[in-house]
Amino acid sequence: MSLDLIRLGKLLSLAGSDNESEAIAAVRKLKDHLSSEGLSFTDLGQTLIGQGERRSDGGQRPQAREPATNTFTDETGVVWPSRRAYEKYQAAAAARREDDWRKTETERNEVIARYGSREAALARNDREQMLHDATADLLVRCEPDTNPPGRWHASLGGWDRSSFVPLSPTVMARIEQAFPLPKTVRQAKDEFDYWKQRSNELEMLMGRPEDSQLDLPAICRAQRVQALYEHELPIRSIDDLHLRLQFTVKPEWTDDTGKALPDILEAFEALIVAPP
Incomplete structure (x- = not known):
């Protein structure tokens, strides 16, 4: 496991932005960065917990250096509280991968059958x-x-x-x-x-x-x-407007103003898309 902590810190800071689009983009980039390392948000959380267990004074770094025998540095340079903690994490990660593989078996077979x-x-x-x-x-x-x-x-x-x-x-x-x-x-x-x-x-x-x-x-x-789909292409037809409205009412995109949009879409579909 190799984590760019500086990059992760910057992304986490951006995720707290008051600008919703910027915050969502930061979360997406954070997920992509973790994915590129074969990790998930769960893995990140467990790593941070593991690092946090090394602190002994309420969150402040201890003054004295911990004995080297109590820590373990993996092949990527990440320091773990102990070899046991590292092996426990690796075992849990392997179990999750195996579980994901098992859960996707039916869909995987369908894809393979579709392509041959x-x-x-x-x-x-x-x-x-x-x-x-x-x-x-x-x-x-x-x-x-x-x-x-x-x-x-x-x-x-x-x-x-x-x-x-x-x-x-x-x-x-x-x-x-x-x-x-x-x-x-x-x-x-x-x-x-x-x-x-x-x-x-x-x-x-x-x-x-x-x-x-x-x-x-x-x-x-x-x-x-x-x-292009979400905001760049101009709306030139009823179909364009309908699609753009459908996009804006996705739960992950709604904010205080967007909460009114489901009713707008319902009226639009009732009066224009399928008039009585």
């Missing part, structure tokens, strides 16, 4: 291949490389899952030009749903539910069409 084999399901599809080809010279493979080799990447033009800054305009231009961008809200939503479905397939195949397994070019494309 696990290898075919894991292989880049046409859209993923176009994005890969458009950015191939900027992609850095994961180390160690995962199976199948070359399927996932550690960075794209210096950008990775936990980056604080957006993808550079030059690299984003390649993502946008790999194949035509959606021109309507409906088209943008359809492509965004497509990437969510593809991510779900890969999550099932890898036994990592709710942990996006899209490669970096696909993640960037999904984020781009998500922005």
Whole structure:
């Protein structure tokens, strides 16, 4: 396990922002950063608890250095209260992975049956291949490389899952030009749903539910069409307006003002979408 504590601290600070969009984006980046390390929020919490157990004076760092024999440093440099604490954490993490694998067995088999084999399901599809080809010279493979080799990447033009800054305009231009961008809200939503479905397939195949397994070019494309769907594309039709309203009433997005939107949507659907 390897955690960039400075980066995590910055993300946690941003998650407390009064700006709801900024806070939500920070939580998403925090989740992506943990996922890139094969971790979850539960793992982070247990690690912090383990580190906290080393404190003996109500949260203040002890003046005296603890005997080296009481701590254990793993291969990534993380210091644990003891080897036993480290092994207990590793065992719990392995048990969670096994449990996730078992829970996703039915869906995994359905995905494999749909494609014909696990290898075919894991292989880049046409859209993923176009994005890969458009950015191939900027992609850095994961180390160690995962199976199948070359399927996932550690960075794209210096950008990775936990980056604080957006993808550079030059690299984003390649993502946008790999194949035509959606021109309507409906088209943008359809492509965004497509990437969510593809991510779900890969999550099932890898036994990592709710942990996006899209490669970096696909993640960037999904984020781009998500922005088009949610707020960037102009509303030019009743269908556009309907879709945008449906998006705004998702529970995770509602705030004090947004609480009024479900009634607005209900009236919109009753009077305009399906008039009596």
